[in-house]
Amino acid sequence: MKNIMFIAPPAAGKGTQAEIIEEKYHIPHISTGDILRDIAEEHSELGEYVSEVLSSGELVKDDITDQLIENRLKKEDCKNGFIIDGFPRNIEQAIRYDQIIKRLGYDIGVVILINIDKKTLEKRVVGRRICENCDAVFNINSEDSAPQIDSVCDICGGRLYQRNDDNLEAFENRYSLYIEKVTPIIEHYKNLNVLYEVDGNKPKESVTKQIEDIIRR
Ligand code: AMP
Numbered sequence: 001m002k003n004i005m006f007i008a009p010p011a012a013g014k015g016t017q018a019e020i021i022e023e024k025y026h027i028p029h030i031s032t033g034d035i036l037r038d039i040a041e042e043h044s045e046l047g048e049y050v051s052e053v054l055s056s057g058e059l060v061k062d063d064i065t066d067q068l069i070e071n072r073l074k075k076e077d078c079k080n081g082f083i084i085d086g087f088p089r090n091i092e093q094a095i096r097y098d099q100i101i102k103r104l105g106y107d108i109g110v111v112i113l114i115n116i117d118k119k120t121l122e123k124r125v126v127g128r129r130i131c132e133n134c135d136a137v138f139n140i141n142s143e144d145s146a147p148q149i150d151s152v153c154d155i156c157g158g159r160l161y162q163r164n165d166d167n168l169e170a171f172e173n174r175y176s177l178y179i180e181k182v183t184p185i186i187e188h189y190k191n192l193n194v195l196y197e198v199d200g201n202k203p204k205e206s207v208t209k210q211i212e213d214i215i216r217r
Helices: 014-025 032-041 045-056 062-073 091-103 118-125 168-191 204-215
Strands: 004-007 029-031 084-087 110-115 128-131 137-139 195-199
Touching: 004 014, 004 029, 004 168, 014 029, 014 204, 029 032, 029 062, 032 045, 032 062, 032 110, 045 168, 062 091, 091 168, 110 204, 118 168, 137 168, 168 195
Parallel strands: 004 084, 004 110, 029 084, 110 195
Antiparallel strands: 128 137
């Protein structure tokens, strides 16, 4: 199985797509955002620092994320392929990522860029709800994935919450950071001939199909 890196603006559905691919191809989905949200819950100096950065929509320091990603990729379950989501976020991380991959004897595999309109993203960001019990993701602004009751999980009945960075102000921050930092990463992987683009404005199933066409090539 190929190693897959997803690049997409916040709320473009990359987490959802990564989970679909994880389940279908039995490879781990490694999301730096998820790892950092877990750390933010810890009562430690690191936990407090990460929690503050996450609420602001800024990026966590590179030395922390580099270490997290290298330790995670060393694990046995990554030997037959993995999905990396949320990393790299800047060109320096990308260059160090390529070095980590080389050190561990892996290939970069495919880099999949999800293109999507900003207006669609804004709507999704303010509508995203997550189950505090089973982590299922819903969107009250989408016919596709709205829960039957706004604050209750359809799957387990758990309470739905809104991530504290899912507001328009933090989104603006995260989006402009994304454009500024990710453009050089896209160029970098284009030059290495490993970049593939999909249209993220299409329905979820169509995006999955575009992704599968790339990974089966
Ligand atoms: P995400 O779930 O990917 O949207 O990430 C949520 C937040 O975690 C981001 O807004 C950043 O604050 C932080 N984060 C995730 N990945 C990284 C990374 N590679 N480098 C720095 N910060 C990150």
